[in-house]
Amino acid sequence: MGRLARVAILLLTFLPAPALAQLRSVELYAPRPFGHVIGDTLTLTAEIALDAPFVLDPASLPQPRALDYWLDLRDVRLSDHGIEAGVRRYTLDLVYQTFYAPLEPRRLDIPALALSAVDGTRRVPVQVPAWSFLMSPLREIVGTGPGQALALRPDLPPQPIPMVPAWRGLVAALTVALAALGVLAWQMGWGPFGWRRSRPFARAARAVTSLLAASTDVTSNAYRGALLALHRAFDSTAGKGVFAEDLPAFFAGHPPFGTAEAEVRRLFSASRRAFFGDDTAGALKELPPPELAALARRLRSIERSGA
Amino acid sequence: MNAGRLIILASSAILALSLAAAAWFGGRLVVDHRDNALIASLATGHDLAASPDDPAELRFARLFFLATRDRLDETQPLLNRLATDTDRRLAVAALYDMANARLRIAIDHLGSNRIDPAVPLVRLAKEGYRRALVLDPGFWDAKYNLDVAMRLVRDFPQIDVDGEEMPPEAAKRLWTDLPGLPKGLP
Numbered sequence: 001m002g003r004l005a006r007v008a009i010l011l012l013t014f015l016p017a018p019a020l021a022q023l024r025s026v027e028l029y030a031p032r033p034f035g036h037v038i039g040d041t042l043t044l045t046a047e048i049a050l051d052a053p054f055v056l057d058p059a060s061l062p063q064p065r066a067l068d069y070w071l072d073l074r075d076v077r078l079s080d081h082g083i084e085a086g087v088r089r090y091t092l093d094l095v096y097q098t099f100y101a102p103l104e105p106r107r108l109d110i111p112a113l114a115l116s117a118v119d120g121t122r123r124v125p126v127q128v129p130a131w132s133f134l135m136s137p138l139r140e141i142v143g144t145g146p147g148q149a150l151a152l153r154p155d156l157p158p159q160p161i162p163m164v165p166a167w168r169g170l171v172a173a174l175t176v177a178l179a180a181l182g183v184l185a186w187q188m189g190w191g192p193f194g195w196r197r198s199r200p201f202a203r204a205a206r207a208v209t210s211l212l213a214a215s216t217d218v219t220s221n222a223y224r225g226a227l228l229a230l231h232r233a234f235d236s237t238a239g240k241g242v243f244a245e246d247l248p249a250f251f252a253g254h255p256p257f258g259t260a261e262a263e264v265r266r267l268f269s270a271s272r273r274a275f276f277g278d279d280t281a282g283a284l285k286e287l288p289p290p291e292l293a294a295l296a297r298r299l300r301s302i303e304r305s306g307a
Numbered sequence: 308m309n310a311g312r313l314i315i316l317a318s319s320a321i322l323a324l325s326l327a328a329a330a331w332f333g334g335r336l337v338v339d340h341r342d343n344a345l346i347a348s349l350a351t352g353h354d355l356a357a358s359p360d361d362p363a364e365l366r367f368a369r370l371f372f373l374a375t376r377d378r379l380d381e382t383q384p385l386l387n388r389l390a391t392d393t394d395r396r397l398a399v400a401a402l403y404d405m406a407n408a409r410l411r412i413a414i415d416h417l418g419s420n421r422i423d424p425a426v427p428l429v430r431l432a433k434e435g436y437r438r439a440l441v442l443d444p445g446f447w448d449a450k451y452n453l454d455v456a457m458r459l460v461r462d463f464p465q466i467d468v469d470g471e472e473m474p475p476e477a478a479k480r481l482w483t484d485l486p487g488l489p490k491g492l493p
Binding site for chain 2: 037038039040041072074097099101103137138139149150152153154155156157158159160161163166167169170173174176177180181183184187188301304305
């Protein structure tokens, strides 16, 4: 009899041994086991370690559902930490929500969870242990004042739509618009930026346009004034008087203006005729007013693009 | 393309975009201002129909208006839409206010001893509080009122078959505290 019992014990210890070897451990991390009230969520975390060829069968994971009339399983999250030293580790997060309304502190149980691990042919059970906790009541059993037992917490009144985000967005958009307008005006020489000393050709172009547009039939005076305005722009750009023979040095000092070299030479020869040869008509023929205005605009845009 | 032209193009594009954004924000301010005026007039007791396209705040204001005047049948379509809305805060508030309205009516029924119409209302209120708590588990007022509703229904175990949440001896202790129970014949 004693021998039989020993064999039975040996069998019992040997038979489950292979299954135990494949499941290393299941550790349950739970929140505090007391002081929970109706509607609370409880997150249980199970650390599961399996021997390497085994993986947790995803089909054995529970689906979020109502487990009992008072207990819901809200969320199931499984994260796989991979294999390390022949052991595969998982973290299983189980989020429960309790809707029990106790009259006095009461112990309740979250049932155990049966999962399984597979390695292709074999299947071993993995048991996440049960857990119990104390739930506390929210209210006294018998109200002290009349009608207090049925006094409800107040409604949530409707709130106006918050307007602050839209105001903030409007102010930000207008600020950006103002900044962009400033950059644009600076670059185009609009408004106060047009009188900047660093943009003599912008000023000259305005002078040329207004002089040539002032009279329908371009008088020699207006034409000469326009020529003079451009010459002053050349002078103040170079920092000294610029004459036809100084032009190569001017283009060497201000390379972007080199793209308009031919027109600039025409301008200088026309003004030589107008001022020194006293032949305004010839100058008008060599560089007609529309071309003079076009040249002024061209020089202004060359200057603007970073001369 | 040279640097100056690039700066002009970029700043013009930014100017156009920011002006468009400013116009959009300005339009939203005007619309929000109008909707806030409607919400305020609902709060002062003028009924206004709210269409499904209105912003959630306005639909919630209308729901609150109807729920606080016990017009629960008209409230249900509004609640169904708000409860599935992306704005979780308003969904919780709508579920909670609606459950409160049902529970208040149920308590009125119980006060005049009409138990049969009260029980389904309490059950619906419990359902509403539970859905609100699923969305926001830290909502204490919903917990409190759900507790009130739970005790109400459990106190009629012969009607509510799933009212086994409380041990019978506790129910007996609570019996005398209940409203709407016969206090004995005159």
